[in-house]
Amino acid sequence: MKPVIILENVVVRYRKPDERFGTFKEYVIQFVRRNVRYREFTALNQINLQVHEGEILGVVGRNGAGKSTLLKVISRVLIPVEGRVRIRGRVSPLLELGAGFHPELTGRENIFLNGALLGHSRREIRERLDEIVEFAELGAFIDSPLRTYSTGMIARLGFSIATTWKPDILILDEILAVGDENFRQKCGVRMNKFKDEGTTILLVSHTASNIESMCTRAVWLDHGEIKADGSTSEVIALYRNSSQN
Amino acid sequence: MKDNLFLQSEFTYDSKYRKHPAVEELLDLVMYRDLIQQLIRRDIIARYKRSTLGILWTMLQPLGMMAVMAIVFSALFHQVEGYVVYLLSGLVAWTFFAQTTTAAITHIVWGGTLLKRIYIPMTSFSISSIGTGLINLVLSLIPLLLIMLAAGRPITWAFLFIPIPILLLATFALGVSLILSTLAVYFPDIKEMYQIIVQAWMYLTPIVYPESILPDSYRFWLLYLNPMYYLIKMFRVTIYDGKLPSVETMLVGTLISLVTLAIGWIYFSKKADEFAYLA
Numbered sequence: 001m002k003p004v005i006i007l008e009n010v011v012v013r014y015r016k017p018d019e020r021f022g023t024f025k026e027y028v029i030q031f032v033r034r035n036v037r038y039r040e041f042t043a044l045n046q047i048n049l050q051v052h053e054g055e056i057l058g059v060v061g062r063n064g065a066g067k068s069t070l071l072k073v074i075s076r077v078l079i080p081v082e083g084r085v086r087i088r089g090r091v092s093p094l095l096e097l098g099a100g101f102h103p104e105l106t107g108r109e110n111i112f113l114n115g116a117l118l119g120h121s122r123r124e125i126r127e128r129l130d131e132i133v134e135f136a137e138l139g140a141f142i143d144s145p146l147r148t149y150s151t152g153m154i155a156r157l158g159f160s161i162a163t164t165w166k167p168d169i170l171i172l173d174e175i176l177a178v179g180d181e182n183f184r185q186k187c188g189v190r191m192n193k194f195k196d197e198g199t200t201i202l203l204v205s206h207t208a209s210n211i212e213s214m215c216t217r218a219v220w221l222d223h224g225e226i227k228a229d230g231s232t233s234e235v236i237a238l239y240r241n242s243s244q245n
Numbered sequence: 246m247k248d249n250l251f252l253q254s255e256f257t258y259d260s261k262y263r264k265h266p267a268v269e270e271l272l273d274l275v276m277y278r279d280l281i282q283q284l285i286r287r288d289i290i291a292r293y294k295r296s297t298l299g300i301l302w303t304m305l306q307p308l309g310m311m312a313v314m315a316i317v318f319s320a321l322f323h324q325v326e327g328y329v330v331y332l333l334s335g336l337v338a339w340t341f342f343a344q345t346t347t348a349a350i351t352h353i354v355w356g357g358t359l360l361k362r363i364y365i366p367m368t369s370f371s372i373s374s375i376g377t378g379l380i381n382l383v384l385s386l387i388p389l390l391l392i393m394l395a396a397g398r399p400i401t402w403a404f405l406f407i408p409i410p411i412l413l414l415a416t417f418a419l420g421v422s423l424i425l426s427t428l429a430v431y432f433p434d435i436k437e438m439y440q441i442i443v444q445a446w447m448y449l450t451p452i453v454y455p456e457s458i459l460p461d462s463y464r465f466w467l468l469y470l471n472p473m474y475y476l477i478k479m480f481r482v483t484i485y486d487g488k489l490p491s492v493e494t495m496l497v498g499t500l501i502s503l504v505t506l507a508i509g510w511i512y513f514s515k516k517a518d519e520f521a522y523l524a
Contacts, residue, residue, distance in 0.1 A: 024432035076364040079518045085260040093362055100359050104291040116283040
């Protein structure tokens with residue numbers, strides 16, 4: 001199996017001013033007084049990780065353990081301060097509810113906007129348009145402005161757009177609770193299809209049971225470091241033990 | 246080692262082998278060219294969708310504002326022949342500049358939440374602001390031509406030269422937009438501050454008043470050191486005077502635009518790596 005994600009000694013360090021300068025004026029005043037002090041916060045520390053094609057990797061850890069930062073590094077949003085990241089193929093993160101949508105545009109217009117934000121050309125989107133609409137079960141609503149949609153409809157549309165193209169690497173950040181039971185089942189079917197076709201899936205959650213049911217391998221992140229990496233059952237057991245203490 | 250080299254070529258992204266950020270941004274932008282088009286579409290549609298007059302507002306809005314200014318100031322500057330056209334030829338250019346630069350700030354703030362989740366070439370927000378502005382500018386030239394006819398100002402062949410001043414102004418506005426949107430990521434109050442600055446800047450540039458009323462002692466500061474002076478002048482000479490701008494004005498205007506864009510582009514793309522860190 002080919003590695004599709006390789007992280008080598010990856011370090012992510014946030015450098016934040018000691019006080020938050022809300023405004024430019026404040027900043028200038030403090031800067032002139034040489035009062036700007038920075039506090040460093042290491043979100044990821046010397047991470048080494050290899051993920052292979054077709055693997056379904058679960059990432060567990062408490063809030064603030066660095067899970068989201070890890071995903072950002074993999075989806076190319078965050079450039080690490082040290083270390084090296086290599087990715088093979090297209091990374092597709094599932095956006096949170098309604099991100100990248102515009103309330104005044106119709107569902108159809110939003111498909112084009114959202115698809116373009118995900119890096120697809122107009123032609124690619126046109127080819128998949130019917131499929132997206134059908135999967136999202138929007139029917140006649142597709143030509144109404146998005147502000148008339150229910151939350152469930154927006155969630156379905158977002159999921160439908162993001163997963164209509166088979167990604168090489170799919171990133172799921174705590175969002176599996178999309179729509180009703182029926183729609184969730186459809187999502188599951190689509191996920192399994194991706195899995196069979198060799199998509200690598202990264203699933204992040206702080207509830208271990210989600211990971212247990214889906215993943216073949218798990219990683220436990222704690223304070224920006226990898227505490228354990230191995231089969232799901234082993235890693236989850238370790239993670240559970242630590243949270244009890 | 247050999248194995249490594251082989252592997253490297255197969256990866257689509259490698260944080261160790263990156264091109265210069267300014268070049269990388271440009272290449273990615275070509276890949277995401279449809280995004281810019283979609284963002285422009287979104288701006289135009291969203292702005293006019295819930296209005297009955299729709300896109301007509303693009304022409305009516307500047308017209309209304311200009312009418313007000315023309316009435317107020319024409320009594321003051323009656324020595325300027327065809328004052329309304331004098332005012333409008335400068336005002337369309339200024340409105341474009343003020344609108345696009347402000348929109349760029351708004352857009353980078355809107356994009357901020359997305360930028361933390363997915364990779365997008367971030368200059369697309371500034372570029373699409375310019376694109377929307379260009380559509381509005383070209384549409385506002387229609388009422389301008391009508392007013393010229395009504396006011397009896399001659400429309401000459403020089404008007405066909407107008408794409409060049411528009412292009413140079415857009416280049417300058419893009420450079421300024423990129424600098425402003427970088428600052429806006431760090432300091433959310435840049436928008437408020439800029440609105441005051443842009444207002445003051447407008448009145449310091451000869452747009453509502455003729456250049457000739459400026460005392461000699463101010464000329465150096467308000468004209469020769471003011472980049473917008475040259476860019477506005479190109480519009481004015483082409484539309485109001487009906488002549489081609491002088492070579493000197495053209496050269497200075499081109500130089501200002503290109504240098505500003507280069508500074509803005511490099512500054513923005515160098516800082517862009519940090520944007521996601523500012524959660």
